[in-house]
Amino acid sequence: MSTDYDCWHDSGDVTVEMVMGNMKANAENARRFVGAVLDELSKEEHGQLVLAKHLEGQTKFAGGITAVPGRSEQAKEKLSWLFPGYFD
Structure with a gap:
């Protein structure tokens, strides 16, 4: 300013x-x-x-997301608000 x-x-x-x-x-x-x-x-x-x-589902095939074996329950819980349904 x-x-x-x-x-x-x-x-x-x-x-x-x-x-x-x-x-x-x-x-x-x-x-x-x-x-x-x-x-x-x-x-x-x-x-x-x-x-x-309008952005729902846009991250489904996003690159850079940690592979399933490396996803902790705690990390999935923290990210679930940002990516609803992605980790189900």
Whole structure:
């Protein structure tokens, strides 16, 4: 959220107050943006998207998953929330 505006613009020195003012404004803009995104995603029409239903089964044949003999029960339990049904 910071800027290097004073490095290339010839409008005078940048003060701490200017930087802090911009940081505060940027933080408020970020807060409003995240709030708007969350408000939109909380709508029922986006429920399937939020739950990533369009990605179900996409990891079934993923490379890089540890072979069955090397999968501990503890590891499968930890990953089951991310890959529901994959280790059944």
